[in-house]
Amino acid sequence: MKNRLRLKHMLRPERLTLKKRIILIFAAGIIIPFAIMTLVSNRTISLILNENLNSGVQSNLHQMQLSLENTISNLNHVSQQLAYPGSVGRLLEQYLAAELPYDRAALIEEIQSELNLITFTNPSTGFVTYYFEDEDRMLFANAGPREHFDPDKLPLLAAYYGISYYGPHVSNDRFNDQYVLSALREVNLPGRGSVYVYIESGFKLTQNILDSDNIVKTSSHLILDNDQRIAYSEQPEQFAKNSFFRPTAGLSYKDAAAAPTSGLESNYYWFIGTSNQGWSIVSLIPKDDYESEKRRWLQIMTMLLLLFLAVGLTTAGLLWKMVYKPLNQFNREMNDVVHSRFDTPSTPNGIPEFQDLQQQFHNMKRQIAALIHEVEQKEKRRADLEVEKLLYQINPHFLMNTLDTAHWLAVIHGQKEIDKLLVSLNRLLYYNLGKLGQVSTIREEVDSLRQYLILQQIRYDFDFDVRMRVEDKILDVPVPRFILQPLVENALYHGLDDEGHIQVDVKKENGFIELAIHDNGGGISEAEIERLLREQNAVHEKVGMGIGMNYVKRMIESYYEGKATLHLESIPGKGTTVRLLLPYEEGSTDVERADRG
Structure with a gap:
């Protein structure tokens, strides 16, 4: 049942591909007319074969009837001569009435002579004898008879006018095993009954007709x-x-x-x-x-159908190739457009209709490429304006000069804590605002993070347990500015309690620079992860610089062109891990990376 439903679903018109439709149309166009032609011709052939066969068989039967009728007529004619008052019948009467041996011997010789003459003038006549039913004996047989002759055991064919005709049976001549036709006729001797003449006629002629049936x-x-x-x-x-x-x-x-x-x-x-x-x-x-003729005809028609189907399906295949090649080319070009490859060359397909469509598609592709370039330029200008707006929102020179004045006032008045705070804040602002958007190094990112942690410790008046492990060999690797602090900042706000700690690992791993920040806090939900990555406004309310993880994500996408990745993994009750994988090329200089950025 499921297979039928699946097949029915596959054969729905909207599920059929162009290739299947072409093949089905060609197959239907061949099979349906061929089936109609086969049915009509089968009826015609059947009528012709039946008529020819019937007429042939009836003609053959008619010949066999004539042969048997002639044989039976000949038996009737010969039996008339041997019966009474035929010539031989009269001699038989005299023989039976004679008393002297000499007379009987003379009559026997005369009867034998007459029988030989009759059988000679009738070549189809075979075994001949007189049968005395009451005495169960034969007289004047022209050949050696078989023992125990019983007419009742012979296959009776017809009986009328005192003569019985028997169908084909083995001859009663002991020296002849051939099939014969025979007749038994009463002699009708005066004053004597139960005397018959038995005559056999060769069945060879009729047997030849039976064997020569050419139908x-x-x-x-x-x-x-x-x-x-x-x-x-x-x-x-x-x-x-x-x-x-x-x-x-x-x-x-x-x-x-x-x-x-x-x-x-x-x-x-x-x-x-x-x-x-x-x-x-x-x-x-x-x-x-x-029905062999019909089967041969059906075999021929089946072979023709298979031949036509092969030709039709081959034609459908050639047509499909003719259509498939430009369609496949269109598909490749559309995939190129999907993957932003607008400069791939196209090969002419040689079909004017598809060539026109291809030209229109190329025009559309050029227009899409131009629009995408225009949008990219607008987005770049918009990003530059945002950075420029951020720079102008805070005047770094005025702010840092003011903080420097406050620093010296704190030194003069002996306020060491205030002095420490102002120095760290000045250095942090100088790093974060002085070169916003430019290239930095891992060393500078780590130093800036340390200043940030000093400020947070003074602000909340307790020591954060933040552990950092940084490989020395990658300290001078260039990276985008301000990507490490937002990750640690989110860990402080979302994952750290009084007894928690944060682990910061920076190392080289499989051709990447891995920055991993792990906390042992209560973890965060999937919805919170999405909010941290996408909703900047919610982060602004808690993060001191108002930039957050969404900035890090956008910065690495822009700087590394999609080759860098940001992963967040959180297990409720066990903590959260943030991994930032940055591609690293051996031998790259700071200048080269700065230029690329």
């Missing part, structure tokens, strides 16, 4: 008697002898002649032809062989 090589045949009982079967497993052929079972001769002439039975297509004498011939064709 379907694997066809087989049945011969039905007047009661639609199977007298001869080439498929005894499915259609046993002496059983009824089910499609016509129970039908009379007239009803069977009016019944359908074809159908499907036991995986065989059957076709039936009924003779005027009442018997029928059935042609059986295996269903698989009957």
Whole structure:
């Protein structure tokens, strides 16, 4: 169920990509007309094949009917000569009435001569004999008969006018194992009954017709008697002898002649032809062989469909490549614009429509680059104005001269604490205001931090536990001015209590200068971290210089062009750690860094 819903969701029009739509349209454009053509042609082919096959089978059945009818007619003609009052029949009457051995021997020779003449003039005639039913014996057989001749065991084909015709069966000639047709006719001797003439006719001609069925090589045949009982079967497993052929079972001769002439039975297509004498011939064709032509046609159509699909999908692929190349080029150029790369060259795609769009996109890209440059210049001028405004808000010369005067007054009057405070304040203001916005060093940042801590200790009248570890080899590394004090200042205000301490570590680590400030205070929340980084006004209320961490963040972004990072990690109840990672290049001079800043 989930797979069906997922497939349905993927096949929604708004989810289909251009590539999938092109392939689906081409596939539908090939499959739908081809399917309609296949259905129509399949119907036409089926009608043509059925009509040809039916007509061929019926023609073959008609030939077999004529062959059997001629054979039966010949048996009837020969039997008439051998019956009474035929010539041979009269000789038989005289033989049976003769008492003298000489007369009987002469009649035997004459009868044999007549029989030989008849069989010679009728080449299709085979075994011939007279059968005396009451005595169960044969006389004047032209060949050696088999023992125990029983006409009731022969497959009766038809019986009328005192003559019985038997369907194909093994000859009663002991030296002949071929299938034959036979007839049993009563001789009708005066004053003597139960005397019959038995005649066999070769089945070879009809068998040749059955074997030469050119319609379907694997066809087989049945011969039905007047009661639609199977007298001869080439498929005894499915259609046993002496059983009824089910499609016509129970039908009379007239009803069977009016019944359908074809159908499907036991995986065989059957076709039936009924003779005027009442018997029928059935042609059986295996269903698989009957439909083999259709299967071959379907195989050909399937191969054509696969060929058309291959051509269509190849065409769709070529079309997609033709469209995909300029689209992919547009995508790359848009990504360049997203990443502020406006000077990347473009390759002509050779398609006029896409070339026009590409030219318009290039014009738009130039306009966007110009607008971004203009905005950057305005932002730079605005930042310079802010710094300039800050410088002019406090006149550093006037303020420091005033503090210097107060310092000497404190010395004159012996006020050492006031003197210490004024000296530290003067040095701190001189560092922070005298060169605001310019490049400094780690050494100067650390010295300024120490002055700041002296002022805070005098102000709150207790010693802060602030520990500093600075590697000597990086003391002269240039850094932006005023980035260390705001971090320590925030730690004092937000993370330090009477029993707490602050650890300041400055070291070189993996190509970066790491400034880490850690306190063991109560920690701060995520919302407070966001406020410290973004909301300057809230910081102004607590921070002495009114600049704060947001200034540090903006300063390193501007100075290092996004290569420096500021991280804040806080665990409630355990403290807060601020890490500032500044990129460091071996061999850079102070002048080079100052120029870059």
